Amino acid sequence: MDSHHQTTWVRRNSNPKLESISVLDIPSTVQPSAASKHQSSAGFATSLIILSWYPVFLTMLHMCSCSISSFIAVGWLNIVPIQYIGSRSQLLKIVALSSIFSLSVVSGNMSLRYLPVSFNQAIGATTPFFTAIFAFLITCKKETGTVYMALVPVVLGIALASNGEPLFNVVGFVACLVSTAARALKSVVQGLLLTSEAEKLHSMNLLMYMAPIAVVLLLPAALIIEGNVFGVIASEAEKKPWFLLVLAANMMIAYSVNLFNFLVTKHTSALTLQVLGNAKAAVAAAISVLIFRNPVTVTGLTGFTITILGVILYSEAKKRSKAIF
Template sequence: MKGSTRFFTIGLVAAWYSSNIGVLLLNKYLLSNYGFKYPIFLTMCHMIACSLFSYVAIAWLKVVPLQTIRSRVQFFKISALSFIFCVSVVFGNVSLRYLPVSFNQAIGATTPFFTAVFAYLMTFKREAWLTYLTLVPVVTGVIIASGGEPSFHLFGFIICIAATAARALKSVLQGILLSSEGEKLNSMNLLLYMAPMAVFFLLPATLIMEKNVIGITVALARDDVKIIWYLLFNSALAYFVNLTNFLVTKHTSALTLQFVLS
């Protein structure tokens, strides 16, 4: 059983890693190379897809039993997770407009550092001293790389750091929601509730900050219908990324996830 569990976890990590790279590259292509400069709308498309696929998987296909939200406190925790998740993804997408993918990923390597800090602040959980020591060269390396990066952009760097910190905070809070006995939700139900809340946060931001994005997207589709297929495929892949991310966190821990994926 232990061997099977180990291979299952490795498979989840591989699935998350490959799909995450796919979404990252496609986001970079759309936001930078293709010229579709609407990161908030793109993130909202991701969350709409997550809402629809989660509902189909649970309500229609009965992949897992439907779990209900048990308390107001649990509702606010999921809302906070949704908001933090929106910040991490939107900021990450914005940073791709200013930084190359390689440098973006290098900054993302500091996620374990932020995860360890937030895990201690929120759960008072201390890792082994060796774990903390391994974070020092990672953070130092990113600082050195930032100074020598020819494509360095200060605003993009700050936004990417903020996205990394938000991603770490989301992982810690996500781990709490998935493991707390009184408020335990399986990964698919958590995504089912989280995604529509994220759409609720993103919709007004899109309307205010990215005006007429729907009309612009329709106009682009008339000239090049491939933009629709890009958005549909990207959104479906984003659902798979989030699902496997939750599953890996459930079967390991927030800090382990960030160490493996950084």
């Protein structure tokens, strides 16, 4: 047996460069098992896998949940006072927020067709860099020189990681950069709507207005990109009625996540929110390597490490700048 031979399992169509490698197909239905508990757990796992196959559709459902939950919380339960859109400028900002969010979702998931999750997360770690740029261009908000300098290794690290990525793909790289920049721009526009004295909205009110617009934008995107997703979900729900409960729980968790996202932006800053998100990126990158076993070079690993160190330096610089002012 050749000692250099190694079989690598990858997701089908996850990267055009991997089509020659042995592919692991995940069955759409659970195979019969002797033990019913194994059958039940396998069925649950398969349902989660099916949901992960349709990320744009799932995000659209998340926005549906945000729309309904926010309307109930604000318009029915009066948890917070309802706020009405007061100007055309405010309406345009809400539409822009929904559009930017939808763009980040679609382009981000498109990039995963061409790039491994670990490299995708490494590129996403540069979001604070884009956020700092957009914050300066749109709000004229300046950070201290130390804060800007701390973002330099974030960019240099990702440049090094890109150069050392064995599965680098131009289309995936551009799509991921677009998603990263859109996510940063969303944070800045979101911050404007949550903190501006003239157009300030409560988090629940903002979710109530922006989520329905996102649904309208994401629905055609899901149908175009993900095909007969409604038929697949309906079939799964027919076979397993409890699948709808899993879906409902997922949607409610998504509402909570989006609400906390807005609250963090309101009480800190758009840049801080994106830096916090990079801790998740590091964990996601490590887990993806363990699960998908995509090849990682020393150069790529070094670049990602430099990026994460840059994020840590930024956090320290931000704390010191707050202490000074």
